[in-house]
Amino acid sequence: MGTITILIIVAWFTGIGLLLGIIYRKGLIALWREPVLRHPVLIFESDDWGAGPLQQADALNALHAVLSRFKDCRGHHPVMTLGLVLSIPDTQRINKSVPLAYHELVLSEPVFIPILNAIKQGMESGTFSAQLHGMAHYWPPALIASAEHNVEIRNWLSHQEYASTETLPDHLQSRWTDGSVLPTQPIDDAAIERAITEEVKVFQDILGVAPVVAVPPTFVWNDTVERIWSKLGVQTVITPGTRYEFRDAQGKLSPTGIKILNGERSAKTLYLVRDEYFEPARGHRAADTLMKMVKKSALGRPTLLETHRFNFINDKNTCNNALKELEILLKAVLQRFPDVRFISTATLSAQIAAHQGSLINTSFLHQLNAWLLRIKEISGFWKLARISGFALPLWLISLAVSQSKHNASHSAMNTP
Ligand SMILES: [Zn+2]
Structure with a gap:
């Protein structure tokens, strides 16, 4: 190949490289800034636990038993974060109220003691890590307003003793947007501030620790929510790699186009990305999940697996299958990645925020x-x-x- 040909090829690639670098500058820089992990990291990010169906206590004990059987090379158990819902509707009192008024049953009620004990036992032995999902998995005024004009919601309230909020229509499961109408409407800033002040205090009173990681219900939240969480000590927000702020006329999540990478910040809050799923009740198997971790780890990213309580509290077969898949997955992970690190999301976030620690590869x-x-x-x-x-x-x-x-x-x- 002649010198001129080589020069033309070099000039072509240099020119293309510069052009692509200019066009995609923002994304390329963001990916460079995203932290690279030194070891594979696996965290089970589980939501919706807390006030609710009483069979959660058995489910949590069973999960704790499985997680306790495994350890990483440092002797740490796999961690399942529990996105906690601190209250459910007190349906008996709501149904008796005229006009319809909201009443709640808080996780501190005596009836929930076995659930709370199971959560605390796991937290003490390092298998569970409590995160703030919300005081409720809905915006209470929106639930009551919907019940007033929607017979389906009224029936829902009549048939629930210890409510499973998973069975509410999707648009009502968002907490930080008013789903009593569609498209959903913004909630007044002062009301958000009062609600967050309450949920942070209740979390602290019940768990004895302040929440440092928050998981917005259905990933709908806004700047106000984030600013107040941050003011009250929440340092990390779990995201699906984007943010939703409201739901459209069909009740679907309305995309904002915002892209979020691990370690990105908004003012004082650090974001982490949870965009892989391990929901055995929906057919997710251990083998496929392991491959997701292989890909994440090759990219120097942690694997945060979303897994909801519904996998573990419904019919016996579904629960047993979910526990079995969890066990198969953990065995396979330890075999494939002998240097895997089992840690909590809060610990991972602290190391990423400090840009140092045994996990961050610089x-x-x-x-x-x-x-x-x-x-x-x-x-x-x-x-x-x-x-x-x-x-x-x-x-x-x-x-x-x-x-x-x-x-x-x-x-x-x-x-x-
Ligand atoms: Zn949830």
């Missing part, structure tokens, strides 16, 4: 390696890179980086 080579894999997620960028041939130099760089990483770890192993 080596340039590892960062570059993860970045070269992550940039394929920017679909426009990767499509143009392939069409223009720019994917070829990127691939060659990846190979060189992998080789250097391999050499570096090999020489580290040979160092006494």
Whole structure:
């Protein structure tokens, strides 16, 4: 190949590289800034526990028993975070009220003591970590307003003793938007502030610790919610990689187009991304879930698996199957990743916030390696890179980086 041809090829790739770099600057920089983890991390992020059906106590004890049987190389058990719902509607009192008025049953009620004990036992032994899901899994004035004009909601209230809010229509399960009408309407800032002040206090009173991680019900929240959570000590918000602020005329989540990566911040709040699912009741199996973790770990990201209580509190077969899949998954994870780290979301978030700690890899080579894999997620960028041939130099760089990483770890192993 002549010198001129080589110069033309180099000029072409340089030009394309610069052009793509300018067009996709924002996304490329964001992916570079996203932390890279030194070890695979697995966390079960479970929601909806707390006030509600009494069979939760047995379910939590069974989960604790499975999680207790496994340990990572440091002796830490797998952690299941429990997104706690602190109250449900007191349906008996609501149904008797004229006009219809809201009453609640709080998790501190004597009837919920076995549930609370199971939660606390897991927290003490490191299998559970409590997170704030909300005082309720709905906006109470919206529930009552809906019950007044909607017979379906009125019936729902009449047939629930210890309510399963999973069976409410989706748009009413969002807490931080008024779902009594569609599209849902914003809630007054002062009302949000009163509600959050109450839920943070109740969480602290019941659990004895302040909430530091919040999971917005159905991932609908806004700046006001986040600002007040942050003011009252919540440091981390769990996201699905985006944010929803309301529901549309059909009751569906309305996209904002906001993209969120692990470690990104809004003022004082740090975001983490939970976008993989382990819901055995919906057919998710251990083997497929392991592959999700393989992909996440290759990208230097933690695997946060969303798994709801409905997998563990319904009919016996569903529950047993969910526990069995959990056990198979944990065995497979320890086999595939002997260096896996089982930690709580709060601990992971603290290390990411400090950008230091045993989990955060700040080596340039590892960062570059993860970045070269992550940039394929920017679909426009990767499509143009392939069409223009720019994917070829990127691939060659990846190979060189992998080789250097391999050499570096090999020489580290040979160092006494
Ligand atoms: Zn929920």
